Amino acid sequence: MNAPDPSAPILTVRGLSGRIAGQQVVEDVSFEVPAIGVTALLGRNGVGKTSTIKSILGLIDRSGEVTFAGTRIDRLPTHRIVQQGVGYVPEDREVFGTLTVAENLRLAERDDRPRRELIAALFPDIHDRRAQRAGTLSGGQQQMVSLARALVNENRLLLVDEPTKGLAPKIVDEVAVALAEAARTVPMLLVEQNLHVIRALADRVVVLSGGRVVFTGEAAELLDDEDRIQRYLGVHDADAAPEGSTR
Numbered sequence: 001m002n003a004p005d006p007s008a009p010i011l012t013v014r015g016l017s018g019r020i021a022g023q024q025v026v027e028d029v030s031f032e033v034p035a036i037g038v039t040a041l042l043g044r045n046g047v048g049k050t051s052t053i054k055s056i057l058g059l060i061d062r063s064g065e066v067t068f069a070g071t072r073i074d075r076l077p078t079h080r081i082v083q084q085g086v087g088y089v090p091e092d093r094e095v096f097g098t099l100t101v102a103e104n105l106r107l108a109e110r111d112d113r114p115r116r117e118l119i120a121a122l123f124p125d126i127h128d129r130r131a132q133r134a135g136t137l138s139g140g141q142q143q144m145v146s147l148a149r150a151l152v153n154e155n156r157l158l159l160v161d162e163p164t165k166g167l168a169p170k171i172v173d174e175v176a177v178a179l180a181e182a183a184r185t186v187p188m189l190l191v192e193q194n195l196h197v198i199r200a201l202a203d204r205v206v207v208l209s210g211g212r213v214v215f216t217g218e219a220a221e222l223l224d225d226e227d228r229i230q231r232y233l234g235v236h237d238a239d240a241a242p243e244g245s246t247r
């Protein structure tokens with residue numbers, strides 16, 4: 001077998017469309033995620049970022065081509081996509097509130113040798129709270145559990161949806177540090193609205209507007225351009241979050 005080409009994208013999306021309840025929420029979206037670093041998926045509220053992630057994962061009705069590590073995955077059910085090494089950290093965390101931290105992590109374990117030591121090292125606070133019910137954790141702690149669930153398996157790509165949403169600034173920084181650690185070992189497609197976090201983490205950006213891609217490029221190309229930031233994201237650089245955001 002040939003060795004994989006490290007310069008090839010880990011994920012290629014071509015002409016992806018997604019529908020929810022018969023309504024088109026993702027329209028003919030095309031972009032690539034390199035096999036290294038963080039690619040940020042950006043855009044104003046409601047442009048279709050979450051729906052794009054869900055279309056890739058087959059969580060909503062979709063059409064178009066999605067190629068992961070050289071294999072078409074656009075006809076596969078979600079569990080088969082995840083089994084191929086696509087980790088998902090959903091918006092709003094979706095931890096099992098009545099289960100303990102340890103039980104939440106155990107449920108996520110897919111590999112023969114789950115990376116429990118790595119999780120303990122990356123998230124010492126969560127490790128110390130492994131007997132606590134996840135529903136009683138703070139928002140930031142729940143986000144760490146959600147991230148830990150994706151990192152406990154050896155994934156080849158992480159899809160991370162708005163990990164800092166609704167968190168206090170200090171906790172946003174902690175989550176950003178954890179994401180940066182994670183990004184050292186696995187490429188990431190990150191939906192994020194906080195400009196400070198985007199600046200700290202993103203290597204490349206893909207910007208959506210009205211369900212379509214309107215800009216792709218190096219993160220600095222967007223972040224050094226006040227006009228583009230305002231036009232595409234509806235924020236001034238000094239702001240942490242776009243218009244209409246709850247943060």
Ligand SMILES: Nc1ncnc2c1ncn2[C@@H]1O[C@H](COP(=O)(O)OP(=O)(O)OP(=O)(O)O)[C@@H](O)[C@H]1O
Pocket residue numbers: 020021025043044045046047048049050051052
């Ligand atoms: N379950 C649903 N039923 C009907 N419409 C939906 C549903 N989920 C999303 N939509 C619509 O699809 C469009 C795209 O939503 P999506 O959540 O993908 O946007 P987003 O860019 O992730 O937004 P945000 O930044 O606010 O999280 C929006 O117009 C939204 O109202």
